[in-house]
Amino acid sequence: DQQVKQNSPSLSVQEGRISILNCDYTNSMFDYFLWYKKYPAEGPTFLISISSIKDKNEDGRFTVFLNKSAKHLSLHIVPSQPGDSAVYFCAATAGFGNEKLTFGTGTRLTIIP
Amino acid sequence: DADVTQTPRNRITKTGKRIMLECSQTKGHDRMYWYRQDPGLGLRLIYYSFDVKDINKGEISDGYSVSRQAQAKFSLSLESAIPNQTALYFCATSKPGSSSNTGELFFGEGSRLTVL
Numbered sequence: 729d730q731q732v733k734q735n736s737p738s739l740s741v742q743e744g745r746i747s748i749l750n751c752d753y754t755n756s757m758f759d760y761f762l763w764y765k766k767y768p769a770e771g772p773t774f775l776i777s778i779s780s781i782k783d784k785n786e787d788g789r790f791t792v793f794l795n796k797s798a799k800h801l802s803l804h805i806v807p808s809q810p811g812d813s814a815v816y817f818c819a820a821t822a823g824f825g826n827e828k829l830t831f832g833t834g835t836r837l838t839i840i841p
Numbered sequence: 842d843a844d845v846t847q848t849p850r851n852r853i854t855k856t857g858k859r860i861m862l863e864c865s866q867t868k869g870h871d872r873m874y875w876y877r878q879d880p881g882l883g884l885r886l887i888y889y890s891f892d893v894k895d896i897n898k899g900e901i902s903d904g905y906s907v908s909r910q911a912q913a914k915f916s917l918s919l920e921s922a923i924p925n926q927t928a929l930y931f932c933a934t935s936k937p938g939s940s941s942n943t944g945e946l947f948f949g950e951g952s953r954l955t956v957l
Contacts, residue, residue, distance in 0.1 A: 732883075734883075737881075762945060764946075769950065769951075770950055770951075771845070771931055771933075771948030771949050771950050771951055772884070772931070772946075772948050773948070774945035774946070774947075777945065817883060817884065828874075828886060828889060828899070829884075829886070829946065831876075831883040831884040831885070832883050833881055833882060833883040834883055
């Protein structure tokens with residue numbers, strides 16, 4: 729039972745345009761969400777997070793939106809750059825401080841120069 | 842130098858062999874984790890430890906065991922490897938989550954294991 733779903737295995741976006749990566753979850757106990765980025769031959773690295781008390785969090789070119797009623801979150805990258813080409817994982821946990829994350833299956837983002 | 846170091850980075854072994862993956866960290870974190878990544882399945886938690894005397898099973902612990910030798914060291918063992926344990930394994934560390942930090946995980950570079 730996949731509690732965190734990323735339904736798009738891959739996404740290609742033109743450089744300079746907006747990249748939107750989507751994530752859905754089924755467990756209503758999840759209240760803290762994170763995005764990780766992974767380059768080949770490297771471990772995932774933390775990108776941005778959001779608590780369920782918010783519906784938006786920004787960090788530079790990266791913005792995460794949370795729609796609790798729809799159990800949906802999205803990561804927006806604008807403008808997209810070639811260095812953003814990577815696999816992006818959405819993750820969720822129940823209770824801030826509980827780091828036993830449940831990960832999605834990942835979306836491979838390719839930025840086209 | 843990496844803050845979270847995994848050895849070996851690549852290993853090919855045969856069915857039935859015992860194998861150990863090692864993880865050491867210089868971040869000073871109490872919490873350590875082992876995850877495996879499979880194509881189409883994302884990362885799944887195998888075991889985690891919140892301090893030296895604490896070991897907990899994760900989502901997919903069957904066929905694995907762990908040892909927390911010190912705050913900085915957390916090893917994963919496959920007592921009798923089987924082909925469906927072929928995967929990319931990641932060690933990770935974290936501080937306890939709080940209002941002053943995100944509770945994020947810090948991952949090693951991964952250990953690719955192939956069981957023939």
